[in-house]
Amino acid sequence: MKPASSRRGKPAATRRNILEVAIREFAKKGLAGARIDEIAAQTASSKRMIYYYFGSKQALYLAALEASYRSIRDIEGSLQLDSMPPDQAMRTLVGFTFDYQSQNQDFVRLVMNENMHHGRYIAQSTSIKTLNIPAIDGIRKIYARGCAQGLFRSGLDPIDLHASISALCFFHVSNQHTFSLIFKRDIMAPEAYAQRRANVIEMILRYMAA
Template sequence: MDVGGKPAPKTRKTSWKKDPAAVKEDILEVATIAFAAHGLSGANINEIAAKTETSKRMIYYYFGDKEGLYCQVLERVYASLRSSEDKLNVAGLDPVAALRRLVHATFDAHSNAPHFIRLVMIENIHNADYLRKSEIVPQLNRSIIVKLEEVCARGKAAGQFREGANALQLHWLISAFSFYNVSNKATFSASFGGALFGRPAQEQLKAQVADMVLAAVVIGYDPVAWGADQSD
């Protein structure tokens, strides 16, 4: 507040001239929330600009247009999810333990990334038209397949995994369980109640998902996570 008792003018959070990377990241962060909530058509560039304390002109300077901003938001959320998986070192683990850890990590990563889930759902409405334009996302997604291929190869060599164990199929299975847990939370809860979404029940579901994936590829695997209490 100034000496005249009037509020001091609001200053920008960051200066595009002094720190353009910070401004760009701020725009992407706000745009992620906007696109996840309203989709590509519903998100408003003027509202995004106001919340980032920048300008529509500056957003277009960095991203070209609204679709360019949306594409970079997609790349950013994919990069964030893959980064959490890449940090997981399973090379020194027994193949069965390594696969279990990868399942648990993917389940948790999806649970912690609701914006990613919503944006993927929105992009599927667009038939992945914008994702196909990205040269970055296929490279990002390759990393988890490579990690699963390595685990499968070690499991087969040790005589623990079935010869038909396939990294891409495993990724599909793991992603399907993990994605549905977040994407359909609202409708599932409305239909059947929210008992499965409390912390104890989520931990139990995560263990059961790992059991189902392991049972599909590990020779003689005996599931251990079934039958426990699933209440909140």
Template sequence: MTIETANIAAGRSRTNDPEATKRNIIEVATKEFAENGLSGARIDEIAAKTKFSKRMIYYYFGDKDGLYLKVLEDCYSRVRATEAALNLEGLSPLEALKTLVGFTFDHHTSNEAFIRLVMIENIHHADYIARSPVIQQLNVTAIDAIRKLYERGVAEGSFRPGLDAIELHWQISALCFFNVSNRATFSAIFKRDLGTSESLARLKEAVVDMIVRYVKAD
């Protein structure tokens, strides 16, 4: 069997599995949107890289906007699913908070496409996220998890009272997000590579420590 024949056969096999087809398209589209933005991404490029036709992409996702929204939903779904698997309720509030912050830092560090997509969506004033009940519900669940964690800590006296769960989520996200979104500019301006394993380890430790100091009871 030639390479060309094998590729054709693989393509036919994938079309017989709609979920695998959609997964492949979303994976390629995630990279395309993250690299080029919503306006710069091209369905032609996505089709070429997946070896599926534009017609099939439109069949599954409607149009480019529909595909972009599915990419956003997929990114948020994956991060929230991994958070849910952390078993925070099985840890003490302090250890659960450290685990959550450390996970968020590691996730953002290893998922630059997610960071770029969030930045792109902010350029669009969150128009697409606002249309998605999927993303809205996912983030309600994330805030509920933080709220429960925080309330457990307050109840046992390890966390100080009076903090807001959404604001706490904001602060965790901000410290972990900036590490990726502004790493290139900081490294260039200050002539120091903040992306080395040593730098990232120090930054992660500092971020966890800052959040713990902020939340911990005196």
């Protein structure tokens, strides 16, 4: 007989596997285009098992959104920004956001899809709202420390700062193909990527500077 811990771990692993595939499928095809049978075919489970764990395609889509937001916030929370000088902490946060979104493009595509639904499914999630509170609190703490040390100017809104960081990093992924084709510059090429990353960090820090 398998140990109890092994039996308990299998449903969790199965659920994670389903979510990983679902995130890819929903990011690629949207809620309407993704198919449960296609997701099942790419997992170690069945269509029946997916419905057992999640109940419906819409519930699976919402779970995929929640898992995607949880992933970025969990890593963000491990950056130990409180131990860094405020300007370094902000540089680290912006650089992390830029890299994470560029390296996890399904997250960006899921957010784009959800915006096409006018936030209908995120509105049903209490966990996504809760997950994003520490992100704003983190910026608020860095900003307050920077203001106290005379590094940052007063009067800025942490939510607006978060929006500016997200917008600059998000665009690099969401518009990469059209932008690269129109201006004949591969913005994901290593040299262009590094330069844009540095520019985004500098823009935010100069905007905040006292």
